[in-house]
Amino acid sequence: MEHQFVTELECNQNIVHKVCTLYTNDRDSHKDLFQEITIQLWKAYPKFRGESKFSTWMYRVALNTAITLYRKSKKSVPTQDYESVIFKISADEYDPTEEQQLKLLYNAVRELGDIDKALIFLYLEDKDYREIAETLGITEVNARVKMNRIKNRLKTILNP
Amino acid sequence: MDELELLKRDWQKKDKELPKLSFDEIYNMIWKKSSSIVKWIFLISIIEFALPHIVYFLPSMSKSLAVWKDLGLGNFLLFTNIVQYSVVLFFIFQFYKRYKEISSIDNAKKLLYNILKTRKTVKYYVIFCLSLIFTSFMVMAVGIYLNEDPMAAMGYSYRPDIAPEKLKTTLMATVVALGVVVTLVMGGIYFLLYGILLKKLNKNYKELMDMDI
Numbered sequence: 001m002e003h004q005f006v007t008e009l010e011c012n013q014n015i016v017h018k019v020c021t022l023y024t025n026d027r028d029s030h031k032d033l034f035q036e037i038t039i040q041l042w043k044a045y046p047k048f049r050g051e052s053k054f055s056t057w058m059y060r061v062a063l064n065t066a067i068t069l070y071r072k073s074k075k076s077v078p079t080q081d082y083e084s085v086i087f088k089i090s091a092d093e094y095d096p097t098e099e100q101q102l103k104l105l106y107n108a109v110r111e112l113g114d115i116d117k118a119l120i121f122l123y124l125e126d127k128d129y130r131e132i133a134e135t136l137g138i139t140e141v142n143a144r145v146k147m148n149r150i151k152n153r154l155k156t157i158l159n160p
Numbered sequence: 161m162d163e164l165e166l167l168k169r170d171w172q173k174k175d176k177e178l179p180k181l182s183f184d185e186i187y188n189m190i191w192k193k194s195s196s197i198v199k200w201i202f203l204i205s206i207i208e209f210a211l212p213h214i215v216y217f218l219p220s221m222s223k224s225l226a227v228w229k230d231l232g233l234g235n236f237l238l239f240t241n242i243v244q245y246s247v248v249l250f251f252i253f254q255f256y257k258r259y260k261e262i263s264s265i266d267n268a269k270k271l272l273y274n275i276l277k278t279r280k281t282v283k284y285y286v287i288f289c290l291s292l293i294f295t296s297f298m299v300m301a302v303g304i305y306l307n308e309d310p311m312a313a314m315g316y317s318y319r320p321d322i323a324p325e326k327l328k329t330t331l332m333a334t335v336v337a338l339g340v341v342v343t344l345v346m347g348g349i350y351f352l353l354y355g356i357l358l359k360k361l362n363k364n365y366k367e368l369m370d371m372d373i
Contacts, residue, residue, distance in 0.1 A: 006187050013186070017178040034181075038189045043367060098166065105167045123164075124171040151164060158163060 005045050008054050009038065015058050015125075016041075022109070022121050023066040033066060040065045052134070059125075059135045063118045070114045101158070108157040116150050123147060197361050198262050198278055202255040204353060205248075205285065231303035231310065240299075244292060251285045275365045282358060286350045290343055297339025301332045 009016075016037050020030045041061050048057050109120055115136075122132045129147075133140040228237045258278045262271065304310040310331055322330075 002187070002190070006183055006190075009186055010181070010183050013181055014175055014178050018174075021174075021178075035189045038186060042190050101163060101166060102170055105163055109167075124168050126168065126172065154164065 005042060012055050012058055015055060016062050019062040019066050022117055023070055037062045037065045056135060067114045104158055108154050119146055120150055197357055198259045201282060201357055202259045205252050205255050231307050233303045236299055247288060254281050275361055279358060282354050286354060290347055293346055294339055294343045297335055301335045304328060304331050
């Protein structure tokens with residue numbers, strides 16, 4: 001069972017890394033969160049019955065863990081970390097206006113609440129509303145309403 | 161919203177920049193929790209072993225050790241030291257072995273077995289330490305009983321105005337009472353120190369059991 005679990009997690013580890021990137025600010029916390037999510041996934045694994053895709057189930061557990069930990073330690077709220085690996089703009093497609101916009105956008109996303117972050121994360125992962133709703137355990141309508149609110153918030157942040 | 165589309169496009173390009181963990185690295189994460197607890201047990205036992213030696217260099221401590229010699233218990237002290245050192249070293253080695261075993265474990269059944277083994281080792285270690293403390297005090301009481309002039313042996317020139325027999329009894333009673341108190345206090349400290357670590361280990365054990373592997 002362990003082998004199967006680790007193999008699946010190894011293939012889908014990007015999901016966990018992305019969640020960690022969104023909810024943490026430095027390499028060490030990223031590592032800690034990754035480990036915590038791994039442990040939670042492993043604990044929940046026997047209950048995973050394959051009703052949903054492995055990746056959908058992973059999104060759910062990973063986000064839940066991140067949100068729970070985030071709530072426990074409100075201390076690590078965004079410290080404008082432009083240097084973090086994921087938010088660097090690749091040099092080959094350098095475009096000053098686009099870069100500036102992306103910087104602002106990522107920064108705005110960092111300032112969102114924990115649940116909104118989860119929502120925008122799934123949106124960025126190109127999930128449709130049905131899947132977003134299923135992963136977060138809310139209704140589809142609710143997901144749409146929330147997403148609209150976030151979009152408006154981001155808009156205000158970008159164009160004050 | 162154009163900006164969000166821009167963000168989405170950029171986000172999806174990030175995949176290649178993400179760290180990549182190997183199968184083994186992920187595998188080890190699952191077991192790491194227990195090994196770090198056992199590592200603490202191992203480290204604490206070493207600190208506990210080293211601490212008395214640091215204390216020994218304090219002058220008042222060396223003086224109190226001289227009392228043992230004057231009470232005619234020098235041989236007993238030597239003997240207990242040899243026993244204590246070998247047994248404690250044996251335990252530290254055991255803890256180290258448990259730590260090594262748990263760090264390199266590759267399945268849950270073995271981990272469960274090892275947690276049980278560690279729990280037992282800790283239990284025996286604590287029982288040994290506490291009995292050693294208690295026995296030392298009891299032997300000191302016997303030493304006082306056998307000594308002609310316990311007050312002088314203990315470094316006091318002051319002679320209280322009571323019968324020597326009564327003085328002996330009082331001294332012995334004090335040492336025995338002190339022995340009980342020190343053993344209880346040490347028991348409390350051990351209970352706190354190892355109790356917390358063992359509780360965590362037990363929790364880990366229960367979690368593993370819940371996964372019914």
